[in-house]
Amino acid sequence: MRDYIFASESVSDGHPDKLCDIISDSLLDTFLSKNPLVHTAIETVVTKNTVLIFGETSGANLSIQKTDNLVRNIIKDIGYEQRHFNWKTLKIKNYLHEQSRDIVRGIGSEGAGDQGIMFGYACSDTESFMPAPIYYAHQILKNLKFHRSSNLKNILGPDAKCQVAIRYVNDKPVQSHSIVVSTQHHPDYTISQIREIIRPIIFDSLPNGWMCEEDYLYINPAGRFVIGGPEADTGLTGRKIIVDTYGGAAPHGGGAFSGKDPSKVDRSAAYMARYLAKNIVAAGLAKKCTLQLSYAIGLRYPLSLYIDMHGTGKIEEACLASSIQKHFDLSPLGIRKYLNLNSPIYTRTASYGHFGREPDKEGGFKWERVDLIPFSNLLQI
Template identity: 35%
Template sequence: MRTAEAVRNGHPDKVCDLVADALLDAYLARDPNARVAIEVQGGHGKVTAAGEVTTREPMSFEEIQGIIQHTYEDIGYQEKLRVETLIAEQSGEIAAGVDTGGAGDSGIVSGYATSETPSLLPKELALARALAQMIDDPSRRERFGPDGKTQVTLDDSGKVASVVVSAQHLGDLEAARQELRKIVAEVLGDDLREDAKVYLNPAGLFTIGGFTADTGVSGRKIVQDQYGPNIPVGGGSFSGKDGTKVDRSGAYFARYLAVRLVRDHGITSAFVQMAYAIGVPRPVWTRIETEPKESAPKLSDTQATVTEIIETLGLRKPIFTERTKRGHFGFDGL
């Protein structure tokens, strides 16, 4: 059996991811060569954005504050936030290695693709994400608040053995459960076993969400952001980081390689791992595993430099907030 979860865009950790990437996109829109590494923590009325930014077009505190508030409201929350910033320039010692085209840090990244779904993602994750995204649809804002999680467990035949949906709701709990039941049936369809266990807001009322109910930190949802708990991932988060940070660009490129193997070469599944050294442009180690093993072709660009990855995937553009909203992988070639 296999299980994966997905979080809605109003989950406190995902809010912090979206804030971090909204700030990143704002810097990149002004300066495509900006170097950005921002972490965000939020809870109970206050958000702190901390990190390092080197750019020709800095933003004022008021601009940063406005982006954070707009992002929070766009997700579906209305309360005003207090904002604190702790942002400095990138360390000169780190910058010296990046200036020559090297990786912004050492690290290990992973990429995976499977032919079992159109998105080339594990089925349990694809279904959990589809549930979360359907609840997040703006047409449902009269029924549901922005916070929540979904979880799907598959049996060995690929059928759904259990599903958990916790969704912040507005108004009557039973009416919300009835709407969630319709969403589960629509998304899972024939994949849902007749005897499947379905848990809809199993703790009962869920009317208080977001930073009012809990705290969040960017980078805490790196497993559901990638492939779910059954596929190893690197330890670094994505959000708030520009393409010189291989935690993000290297992981995106590993997925890009895996997708090509599955989509273009008829491989059933592909798993790619790469390791980087700070200041070194190319990976210092690469491993590719495929099913079936004997069918794996040789790819010519597995040793691409960080700069080549950024150019190939267009990572100097302000594209990251949308990727974080939709799930980083499963669309637009990744």
Template identity: 45%
Template sequence: MFGYATDETVEAMPMTLLLAHKLNARLHKLRRDGTLPWVRPDSKSQVTIEYTFDGGACLPRRVHTVVLSTQHNPEITMETLRRELMEKVVKFVIPADIMDENTIFHLNPCGSFITGGPMGDAGLTGRKIIVDTYGGWGAHGGGAFSGKDPTKVDRSAAYAARWVAKSLVKAKVCRRCLVQVSYAIGVAKPLSVMVFSFGTSALEEHELLQIVNDNFDLRPGKIIKELNLKRPMYQVTAENGHFGHEEFPWEQPKPLRISPELLKKSKGRPRLPRIRRYGRGKRRG
């Protein structure tokens, strides 16, 4: 299971995915309150952003393309639909300072979208594992979340890995973080824990791992207890992603206990990732 965090947004989420979720959330808020009565429940969004990179950290520069398609009633015209999507959804969500005259907008680009949801597509459960997580950033272990109780590490450990990654980024010991954790059935303690900072930390990976081990107990039972995962809250996660929403306990950064030596070192200049080369040197054995 993997957790990911990046300092490019306040939520520590990739801006591409965050804006895509916000487009859907805004669209369906207006559907529910009656502002856009012609909108139906099914919709799709995608945001393409141009980035530059600063030593491994992601710096969003401009929105390249916005895609938003929504199911609708048969009476609405495409002209009205596209105008209202642009004025009441896109311009409300996408910051004006990262859009320009070259930004491309595809609003219901295929035209009419009347039949949607289970009537239009079969076999949706568990299929959207990337949009549920980080939109292709970071990594994914392959397990879906929805439909699983928190004793399944596919769900609980992925939430914990996000908690760890976000806590490290918010503590400013790195600007971008990927956490990997693996388990065996019947073994409570993780088989392995890996922390990768993409070269955005002054600390070595083993020092970041020391901070994780000093602050987090990643046994499934402890994860369930610390994040209170047995309370009913999972219906909300099925819409607009499992991460980046402050109401979820795994989105609350944990105050970290860091030794004075590591804390001082973490304020230094980020180091470049170490590249290990294999296949050279004397043969052993």
């Protein structure tokens, strides 16, 4: 049992990097609507009044005009009508090309789309089995977005970041230690006014009694934040992978998610690893679980499965790993079928985390289901 402080950050959907993730995943969803077996790897760059789209596809096409319309509508919905980044006037350059035929032949329909290592993680910090720092950083920014889209529409801009440090006592989260929120705002508002606007949103995003001391609440600590978004900072797909996952509380294999179809195990295997880790903790087999999978391009089954329950497990890790491999098809194809990943469900994952979300009726976030608890005895065979 330890006492410590741990911090994680999140970013809003208007952050330049997240804007790129959203565009890449929206294009992926459009391609999947045309062909559920499409292969894509889409990278987006945003900068002053320019959007660049790179990458490759195989199995579906999208006209330049439809791509243009899709990108502009995304940027419009997020709220960018700035002088130097405006959905109406920005330039969109499309450099998508066909995927290498060698790769298409090499992986077929069942092989892994690339080599790599993927991690899943779950803990008992929160009801969603997510680490408390990243969970509440997401919550603050989601609530900020809600207010920005309604009563604060003319005050706050789309670009925002949040960092939450949580104090742990005996390995349990008990209170926020410090909170940092930086948000783009209208030039007529002072930092003091912005602070008074943001403070109650933060307060309402935390459990009772979890608000940090006033001296440790930092809102726009660098001062005025009027010029933001791609006008101030170039964005790139896949540059916020720790925001996407566990806020640094667990390892990350290094691969980004957005823009990649589910044949890419960077994405699909990370989702499956989270599903298994979450159900292990939810079933009471451990209070904390890290699960790693590794794959080789073109091969069907994982090369390895590793489980670490951090000294909290009620079963030997090696026995549990063996049981999982016996009862689950961890091939890329098996994962895609089990989690229904060949559907257009990815745009909603691109901001505020891929994990700790509620499964929806359309099949999104299916990896967040907690449905193995009745079969916990099966996992212990």
